[in-house]
Amino acid sequence: QQQVKQSPQSLIVQKGGISIINCAYENTAFDYFPWYQQFPGKGPALLIAIRPDVSEKKEGRFTISFNKSAKQFSLHIMDSQPGDSATYFCAPYITGGGNKLTFGTGTQLKVEL
């Protein structure tokens, strides 16, 4: 059962452009919605996260938009930079359930000069 689906699978964006990655989930028990960033040879690291009682959260160039009724949330990277080139994972989970992340399928982002 594929609980968490991401799109697109890969993305190429020009420097300064906007990168948008989408995540769709099935499990309505999820109640915390983080995005993790992973560079080659490294483990994933938390980038930004949102609670379901808000529709948008912004931290610097990174914004999460959350649509509870559609069971979707997205990551927007403004003014994309080559250093943002990485693989991005949505990883929703159920708080109080051990915070076990359910990782999405991943999106490989490349930002070109």
Add this chain to the structure above:
Amino acid sequence: GAGVSQSPSNKVTEKGKDVELRCDPISGHTALYWYRQSLGQGLEFLIYFQGNSAPDKSGLPSDRFSAERTGGSVSTLTIQRTQQEDSAVYLCASSAYRANSPLHFGNGTRLTVT
């Protein structure tokens, strides 16, 4: 401070051999997780330890996989009678035990079974 440390960083083993992978979590983190990352399956949860509670083993793919955590700190993931499909990167993460505390991942052990 120091992050999550995993060893070895790479391990090549022959099919049928047993392997042990080690994880040193961040000091003071009571929660410890093992995940597996492979091309075909993405990032999969394997096992979760929290303090002195019984571990959540719900993600272990077979009884060839086991893990222990000694003294609430270091953890070892053991794979017995390795198979080629066990080839993957094994990631360990730790977190503080409070609501929505992020997971801090190590850089993983790349296991290759020949």
